Amino acid sequence: MSTGAVRIRPDHARATWKPTFLWLLTSQRWTGPKPINVYVIEHERGVVVFDTGQDRASVTDPDYFPTGLAGVVFDRLARFEIAEDETLPVLMQAEGFDPAAVTHVVISHLHQDHIGGIADFPEAEVIVSRDEWDAHRKAGAEVQGYMRDHIDLPGVSWRIVDFEPTADPLLADFGGALDLFGDGSLVVLPTAGHTSGSISLLVRRPGWAPILLAGDLTFDAHHFDEEHIPGIGSRRQLRASTKRVRALRARLPGLVVAAAHDPGAAELFTAAISDPGGLEKGRP
Numbered sequence: 001m002s003t004g005a006v007r008i009r010p011d012h013a014r015a016t017w018k019p020t021f022l023w024l025l026t027s028q029r030w031t032g033p034k035p036i037n038v039y040v041i042e043h044e045r046g047v048v049v050f051d052t053g054q055d056r057a058s059v060t061d062p063d064y065f066p067t068g069l070a071g072v073v074f075d076r077l078a079r080f081e082i083a084e085d086e087t088l089p090v091l092m093q094a095e096g097f098d099p100a101a102v103t104h105v106v107i108s109h110l111h112q113d114h115i116g117g118i119a120d121f122p123e124a125e126v127i128v129s130r131d132e133w134d135a136h137r138k139a140g141a142e143v144q145g146y147m148r149d150h151i152d153l154p155g156v157s158w159r160i161v162d163f164e165p166t167a168d169p170l171l172a173d174f175g176g177a178l179d180l181f182g183d184g185s186l187v188v189l190p191t192a193g194h195t196s197g198s199i200s201l202l203v204r205r206p207g208w209a210p211i212l213l214a215g216d217l218t219f220d221a222h223h224f225d226e227e228h229i230p231g232i233g234s235r236r237q238l239r240a241s242t243k244r245v246r247a248l249r250a251r252l253p254g255l256v257v258a259a260a261h262d263p264g265a266a267e268l269f270t271a272a273i274s275d276p277g278g279l280e281k282g283r284p
């Protein structure tokens with residue numbers, strides 16, 4: 001499901017020679033609307049939400065965004081359209097999910113369009129990587145896209161993850177992993193780049209092709225296939241993580257990379273869960 005739509009700068013979706021500050025301050029163009037994807041996964045041991053979308057308050061509350069330099073950055077970065085019925089609780093209820101029943105929320109990174117719904121899951125543990133947690137508390141974090149006012153909220157039960165070495169040889173080169181339920185079906189992997197603490201969630205279920213919920217590691221599966229990295233983040237880390245995921249796909253044939261803002265993600269996801277042949281090599 002998607003909490004409304006976002007338009008970004010073309011240089012954001014796909015890096016060009018221009019450094020971030022240059023296109024951010026000079027670009028006159030917006031992309032077409034892109035989704036702000038949230039994934040809900042039912043597991044026998046809990047209900048897991050991956051990313052929580054953009055808060056509708058960002059389009060209704062004039063005080064949502066900071067003022068000053070950070071305000072300029074947020075203003076030039078993205079345009080959101082979020083209808084009344086596109087808040088995460090409404091979207092979930094429409095699909096028959098009770099937000100109060102969610103046990104785990106995995107946050108790819110702490111930017112606004114991924115943390116918008118964290119307060120909607122009071123019963124869940126909200127998982128974030130140690131690097132990401134530390135990044136949002138650093139001086140100057142706001143101009144890097146972190147709004148502490150909307151992250152450090154009362155009632156959110158954060159679980160800050162230090163990745164442990166994994167015994168799964170398929171995943172060894174990620175330098176650590178978090179197997180959410182200990183059965184290999186949902187594995188959090190560090191995929192630094194867009195931010196230094198960005199993570200992805202590998203989903204492996206019988207009868208499905210393996211899926212990597214990749215947050216903002218890429219903005220489009222076609223860009224990913226062509227090794228075009230996004231225009232925000234560390235290019236070195238983005239290239240390294242992209243290479244690692246591509247190597248994983250060689251070991252897990254049929255691996256679907258589902259990005260948070262890929263207009264084609266829903267279609268890819270639907271194909272993955274209706275592809276009975278895609279999983280055999282991906283079984284944990």
Ligand SMILES: [Zn+2]
Nearest residue numbers: 111113216260
């Ligand atoms: Zn995003």
